[in-house]
Amino acid sequence: MQSGRHRDEIQQYIDCRSLSVYEAIWRLNEYTIHVREPSVVRLGVHLDGQQKVPYKKQSNVRNVLGNPNVGNTHLTEWFALNRRDPQARVLTYAHIPNNCTWLPDCKEWNPRKKGFAIGRVAYVPPGSGDVFFLRMMLTKVRGALSYAHLRTVNGELCPDFEKACEKLGLLSDTSEWIRVLSDISTSRMPRVIRSTFVSMLMFCEIPSPIALFNSSWKSMAEDYAYRLTKDLRDQTQKPSDERLQNWVLRELQAMLSSHSMTLEDFNLPTPTDGPHEDGENPLINEHLAFDTDQQHALATSMLHSLNPEQTNVYTSVISSVLNKMGRAFFLYGHEGTGKTYLYNVIAARFRSLGKIVVLVASSGIGATLLPKATTAHSRFKIPLILDATSTCPIKHRTDLADLLKEASLIIWDEAPMTHRQAFEAVDRSLCDILNVPLNGHHYKPFGGKKVLFGGDFRQTLPVITDAGREQMIDGSLTRSKLWNTFKVMCLSTNMRITAVHSADQQLMRGYTFPEWVLALGDGRLRARSFREDGPSDWIQIPSLFLIDPGDDTVKSIADDIYDLFPDNHRDPAYLTSRAIVTPTNTTVSRINDYMQQRVQGNIKNIIVQIHCSYQQKQQIRLTKAIRQSSSVLSRSMEFQTTSLC
Structure with a gap:
C-alpha cells in the first residue's frame, strides 16, 4: 500500500475490492448498474454580473474570458429564451427544464423533443441579501425578459428585489410564521418554541418580527409561569403578563447573544432588568432562601466547638473561596472525625454572607445529613454508563447551569464511593458551562469552581459489576488525573467517641x-x-460486640437492641437512638413482624381504594398522601392499599 501524497486511492480501491459471482456476471453482460429517473436539473441563481465562470485548471484565463458564451447561465438564457419565444413566457424559471433541454456546449435552452426533467432552483440562505429575494421572485414571476423587467411591478421599476417582493405581496403577511409557531406549541415544550423563534429571526425573512413575537410570547413563557406558580405554592396567584414577557425577552436575548446578535437588530423590545433580578430561577431561589442572621448565629455557635484540625480546614476553605485563590480540596478522615459537622459550619458561614453553597453526597443517606443537599448523580445528572469522554447533560442557559455558575462552593461528601469517571464527567461539564478550555495552560479543574470533596477510603469503594480488586482500585478517585490537583487535608480525632466514658x-x-x-x-x-x-x-x-444468637437469631438481636420496647415504643428519642441494619428485605420483614408482635393491641386492616386518572396525574399525589398518612399510623396497624387504575 502506498502512503503519503503519492497514494493512488482509485487504484487502491480497485486492488482491494471484491466482486461476488452475481455482480461479476451482471457487469460482464453490461447490464445497467444504476438509473436516475426522472432527471433533475439544478438551476442556479445569481444577481446581474455575479455569475460563476467555471474553467479547467490547465485552461488559459484569457481564452476563457474571450469565449462569447462565458457569461451564459441557466438564468441569463432563460431571459433570452423568453425574449425570442413568446410561448415560453407562460412558464416560471423552475418549469423550463420540463419543456426545454439545456445544451452545455453552446449554453442555451432548446425545445425538448422527448422525455421530461424536473427543475430545482438552488437554495439561497435568507441572510444572503438581495439574491434571496431574487430567488423568491423567480418562483412566482413568469416570462421575465431581464433583471430590470423582473424588478418591474405594475409598471414601476423597483430599486431592488426586496422592494419588488414587497410590492407583489410576498412579504406583507406574517400569518404563515404565526401558524408555524402555533403548530409547534401544540406538541413541543416552550424551550423548543423559543429556539424556533430565534432560528426564524436569524435564518428567515420575517416581515414583522414584533407581530410574530406578540402572537407567540405567551406560549414561550408557559414553563416559567408553571415554575413560578409552583414556587409560590398558591394556585390562585398568577404572574403578571409584564413579568412573563420580560422573562421571555431575557431568554431570547441570551440565545441571540451567543450568535452575536441582539433584540435591537430585529426591532424587538429589550428586557427591563438583568438576568436573575426578577427571581425566575427556582434553584437559585432555593439556595438563597436562608435567613442570613440565623445562619450567622449558627456558624458562630458551631465554630467554637471545632477542634484544631477542623479549624485549620475551615480557615483554609473560607479564605480560598473568599480570596478566589487555591484549588480543589479533599477532606480525608475516618468515620466520626466530624466531616459532616464541618460541612455544616462551612455552609452556614457562606450562607450567612448570602452566597450559594451546593451540597451533594454520593448516597441518599449521606445527603439527608446535610442541609438542602441532594445526591451527586441527581444534582449533576451524571450518566449511569460512564467512559473516558462522558459528560453530564447540563445545557447552557438552564436553571441548573445558572445555579452552578452562581455557586461559590460545591461540597461533595462520600466521594470515595463514586467512580473516578463521574468526577471527570463533572469536571468536563463545569469547564463547558464556565467556558474554560479542557486542555492547555488555561485549564482549571472543575472550571475554576471551588470544590470540597470528603470521605474515607476505608469505607465502600466504587461498586463495579464483576470487577476484581484491581478494577475497583482503578475506579477510585486517587487514580484520576484530578487527584494531583487536590489539596488533601486530614482529620484524625474521633469526635464521636471521645465523649464515651x-x-x-x-x-x-x-x-x-x-x-x-x-x-x-x-x-x-x-x-x-x-x-x-x-x-x-x-x-x-x-x-x-457480639450477641449470643441462641435458638432464634431475630429474637436475640431485637431484644438486645430494643430492650424495654413495649414500654418505650411511642418514645421518639428511644426509637431514633437504636437501629438494626440488615442487607436483605426478607430479614427486615422478619424483624418487623417480631417487633409488631411485641406491641400490645389488636392489628387492624385498613383498605384504601384509589381511583386515579392518568391524564390528570393524580396517582402521584395520592401516593404521596398515602405515604404521609401511613407514617402517622400506629405500629399496631397493618396498612394495606389497593390501587384501581
Missing part, C-alpha cells in the same frame, strides 16, 4: 474502642486463617 472503652489487648477502630481500618490488627494453607484474612471481633 473511659471505663466503657477498655477492650481486649489494651485497645480502647477508638484505637481498635483505627487499627481495624489501617490493617494493623492481627489476622488469622481458618485453613493451614489459606490466607490470613479473618479478624477476631471482641466478644463485647
